[in-house]
Amino acid sequence: MRLFHISDLHIGKRVCGFSMLEDQKYILRQILQLCDEEKPDGVLIAGDLYDKSLPPAETVETVDWFLSQLAARALPAWVTSGNHDSAERVAYGSQMMEKAGIHMARVFDGRLQRFSLSDGADLYLLPFVRPAQVRRFFPEPALETTQQAVETVLAETLPDPKKVNILMMHQFLAGASVCDSEECFVGGSDQVNVSVADRFDYVALGHLHRPQGVGRETVRYCGSPLKYSFSEAGHQKSVTVVEIAEEAAKGIRERVTVRTIPLVPRLDLREIRGPIRELLRPEISRQGNPEDYLHVTLTDEGEVPDALGRLRAVYPNVMRLDFEHRENEALDEEMILPEDKTPQELFAEFFALQNGREMDARQEAVVREALGCPKGPGERNEPGGEAEE
Numbered sequence: 001m002r003l004f005h006i007s008d009l010h011i012g013k014r015v016c017g018f019s020m021l022e023d024q025k026y027i028l029r030q031i032l033q034l035c036d037e038e039k040p041d042g043v044l045i046a047g048d049l050y051d052k053s054l055p056p057a058e059t060v061e062t063v064d065w066f067l068s069q070l071a072a073r074a075l076p077a078w079v080t081s082g083n084h085d086s087a088e089r090v091a092y093g094s095q096m097m098e099k100a101g102i103h104m105a106r107v108f109d110g111r112l113q114r115f116s117l118s119d120g121a122d123l124y125l126l127p128f129v130r131p132a133q134v135r136r137f138f139p140e141p142a143l144e145t146t147q148q149a150v151e152t153v154l155a156e157t158l159p160d161p162k163k164v165n166i167l168m169m170h171q172f173l174a175g176a177s178v179c180d181s182e183e184c185f186v187g188g189s190d191q192v193n194v195s196v197a198d199r200f201d202y203v204a205l206g207h208l209h210r211p212q213g214v215g216r217e218t219v220r221y222c223g224s225p226l227k228y229s230f231s232e233a234g235h236q237k238s239v240t241v242v243e244i245a246e247e248a249a250k251g252i253r254e255r256v257t258v259r260t261i262p263l264v265p266r267l268d269l270r271e272i273r274g275p276i277r278e279l280l281r282p283e284i285s286r287q288g289n290p291e292d293y294l295h296v297t298l299t300d301e302g303e304v305p306d307a308l309g310r311l312r313a314v315y316p317n318v319m320r321l322d323f324e325h326r327e328n329e330a331l332d333e334e335m336i337l338p339e340d341k342t343p344q345e346l347f348a349e350f351f352a353l354q355n356g357r358e359m360d361a362r363q364e365a366v367v368r369e370a371l372g373c374p375k376g377p378g379e380r381n382e383p384g385g386e387a388e389e
Contacts, residue, residue: 001119002038005240006031007046007170007206008224010084012059014051015228015269016319018293021058026266027225028066034239034261035075041118043070044242046206046222047082047128047170049090071100078115080105081127082170082206090127110137112157119164119244124157124200126150126169128207146171146190159199164244164255167200170207173214176221179231194219201253202242211238211260218256227269230295230320237263267317273297273324276304276311285314295320343371 009028013020035043049063070077079102081090087107094104105113105125113125134149135142143149150171159165172178174191194215197203203219209232211223222240227233238260245255270288276298278284294315298304304323311318347367351359359367367373 001117001121001244002040003166003242003244004031004035004038004040004043005046005204005220005222005242006043006225007204007222008048008082008209009045009063010048010051010224010226010228011062012051012055013228015293018317018319020226020228021062023226023266025062027263028062030263031225031239032066032069032073035070035073038241038261040075040241042076042078044123044166044168044204045077045079046168046204047080048084048206049079049082050085052084053086053089055089067097067102071097071102074101076101076103078103078105078123078125078168080125080168080170080206083128085128087127108133110134110153110156112153114157117166119246120162121164121166121244122160123166123168124159126153126167126171128170129153147192147196150192150196154196154199161252164202164252165200166202166204166242167197168204168206171205172207173197173205173219176208176214177210177212179209179229202256202258204240204242210235211240213258217258218253220258225263226265230269230271233269233271233295237265239263267292269293269319271295271297273299275300276307280310280314290315291317293317293319295322297322297324299324301325342373344368344373347371 009024011021011024013024050059052059055063067077067079079090081087087105091104091106094106097104103115103125105127108127108129115123115125117123129146129149131143131146131149134153138152143152150169154167171192172190173194175194197215197219201218205214205219205221208221209224209228211221213220220240223235223237224232225237225239227235227237241259241261243257243259245257247255268289270292272279272288272294273296274284279296279298292315294317296311296315296318298307298321300323307323308318308321311321344367348359348364351363
């Protein structure tokens with residue numbers, strides 16, 4: 001038996017103000033193409049189907065299209081909700097979808113859902129849970145941490161030792177590597193020890209975006225199919241393929257093997273650095289796709305007039321701009337979007353971000369005059385006309 005393991009689709013996500021929906025549709029079509037080539041027996045989707053618990057209409061339509069494409073291929077899928085999802089919305093219509101082979105995890109009711117697969121394997125679904133959700137069904141003893149909550153739920157499950165047992169859940173296992181785009185609680189109260197998975201032969205994890213095994217290769221985060229932060233710029237995104245052999249010489253667990261298939265995005269998310277004059281040279285910009293989503297770090301010592309505008313003339317999808325030799329914070333798309341501020345205030349903020357200092361009084365006066373703003377207290381026109389730059 002062969003299964004695809006994917007997670008953290010985050011359909012509808014925006015990165016630095018840029019919508020990723022077209023990129024997500026592109027990568028979903030690529031996953032479907034891999035399904036056609038590899039002929040898996042099912043697809044495991046381990047949570048964070050959506051990026052928001054109240055997803056907009058186009059986002060829901062995209063997920064509906066993807067699941068419908070799996071159903072049209074008679075390809076079963078099992079889906080759990082993640083911390084970004086609404087468990088109730090993920091579970092909506094699940095009884096009807098069961099008939100098409102799309103198994104949406106129900107809202108947590110104190111028990112794991114179990115599905116019997118072919119080749120002597122059982123699949124258990126555990127949606128994302130917090131201690132408060134579990135306490136409703138296990139009031140004694142008091143459950144304060146996610147570790148206690150998950151341990152309590154799994155203790156109620158007795159996997160058949162004669163079968164290959166697969167657990168799909170969306171939690172943060174201690175010891176795993178994290179990225180900037182993930183939600184983790186301060187102090188690690190959301191972490192779960194990998195030992196909770198000891199009784200399962202394969203654990204299909206969601207929540208963390210870097211593909212990785214935790215403790216053993218068969219306790220695995222498949223990672224997100226796209227890069228959602230610049231801390232992921234060096235990652236190779238992939239689909240995890242879980243294969244269960246009919247027999248194994250040493251035991252049940254040895255029947256399970258794992259491999260990955262690389263995914264190629266429509267536009268990559270990457271980082272470049274250097275002086276602006278070098279980065280704008282055609283031979284430099286053509287070293288990668290200039291339309292990729294970029295974090296640019298400029299190494300120029302002096303001021304760089306209109307840095308963002310000049311860069312976007314060559315690299316239209318600059319998401320973030322840093323200046324290596326300045327202490328000001330990075331410019332990114334969300335920081336430069338107009339807010340409920342006057343043109344003078346917006347220009348003052350832009351000047352400070354570009355130059356690492358505030359405007360002096362003379363420069364403020366020039367800006368006010370250029371924008372047609374009222375003069376400041378005590379200001380007057382100099383003899384001979386306008387103020388000079």
